[in-house]
Amino acid sequence: MKKTIRFxxxxxxxxxxxxxxxxxxxxxxxxxxxxxxxxxxNFSVSYKNDGKVIEYKDGNEQSDEFYAELxxxxxxxxxxxxxxxxxxxxxxxxxxxxxxxIYLGVxxxxxxxxxxxxxxxxxxxxxxEPDLNADKNILIWPTHCIAGGLGLSLRLLRAWxxxxxxxxxxxxxxxxxxxxHTAHIFTLFSYDYMKRSGRFxxxxxxxxxxxxxxxxxxxVMLSPRNGPLQPTWKKVRGERALLKTFVDIxxxxxxxxxxxTVEIDYSGPTRIDSIAYKKAEELRKxxxxxxxxxxxxxxxxxPSVGCHVGPDEISFFFLQKDVRPDME
Numbered sequence: 001m002k003k004t005i006r007f008x009x010x011x012x013x014x015x016x017x018x019x020x021x022x023x024x025x026x027x028x029x030x031x032x033x034x035x036x037x038x039x040x041x042n043f044s045v046s047y048k049n050d051g052k053v054i055e056y057k058d059g060n061e062q063s064d065e066f067y068a069e070l071x072x073x074x075x076x077x078x079x080x081x082x083x084x085x086x087x088x089x090x091x092x093x094x095x096x097x098x099x100x101x102i103y104l105g106v107x108x109x110x111x112x113x114x115x116x117x118x119x120x121x122x123x124x125x126x127x128x129e130p131d132l133n134a135d136k137n138i139l140i141w142p143t144h145c146i147a148g149g150l151g152l153s154l155r156l157l158r159a160w161x162x163x164x165x166x167x168x169x170x171x172x173x174x175x176x177x178x179x180x181h182t183a184h185i186f187t188l189f190s191y192d193y194m195k196r197s198g199r200f201x202x203x204x205x206x207x208x209x210x211x212x213x214x215x216x217x218x219x220v221m222l223s224p225r226n227g228p229l230q231p232t233w234k235k236v237r238g239e240r241a242l243l244k245t246f247v248d249i250x251x252x253x254x255x256x257x258x259x260x261t262v263e264i265d266y267s268g269p270t271r272i273d274s275i276a277y278k279k280a281e282e283l284r285k286x287x288x289x290x291x292x293x294x295x296x297x298x299x300x301x302x303p304s305v306g307c308h309v310g311p312d313e314i315s316f317f318f319l320q321k322d323v324r325p326d327m328e
Contacts, residue, residue: 009169019094027151027302047078064269078307087121095132144179144225148265149317153178183320184223193310253320262318267301
């Protein structure tokens, strides 16, 4: 075991002394996490099909089977479950290598369970092996990002770290910057799953859904820094107008629309007959027609997030000029 050192704000970080940890809500598969140098915490995904509980292993490159089942009208009660054991194993192994361990998770209010699991794991290591100084050398950081917003910020963070040596203080500021400035924009093309899951169950909700279907009105939703998706920010009539609205928002608010990096996620099978994948591809083409140099990352939404949003949803992430608003 390497000698445990004390990390200060001016400590220069590198691959030899820093271990970055995230979880499946980032949208990273196991292969992508390894590529970008992140340890990945696993947890279970399950759903009921015609009353029978089905376990699904997240972390695969493609989750077409999962989304096909999620669209099935007999599928209900989709959910995720975290594992303290995974946290303990990863944290302890990296501490024994003499590394500073930083867990980068989603916004606290969206996944308090994951943060609590990480905190519990840290305390367990403190109790079992106090010489590892887990209380000082494991940092639990909420990023204020969710889903592909977390995935995009982690990709950009890795590129930034690889440019030159960085200090712990610089890393702290950069993670905070990404959390403040990563735009999170979402839309739904179908409300069927939300109805089945009980999220849109009231009579008032049902009437709104019926009107939206008839009028072909689609929501544009935002995620604030400190809470879940907010009620519809904009209402747009027509699918093409909806996608153009996404491009217009990017044009008006992105830090560098000409040369930025964006991520477009789709919750559905990777097939052109899947409404989510089809519309994500259309958005990508519209965006690159206006901004040929923009870098677009296309990703399938993690099943861990798909449990909550269902199929037929696309999301759009990029760095914006203004700080994301807090939930009032």
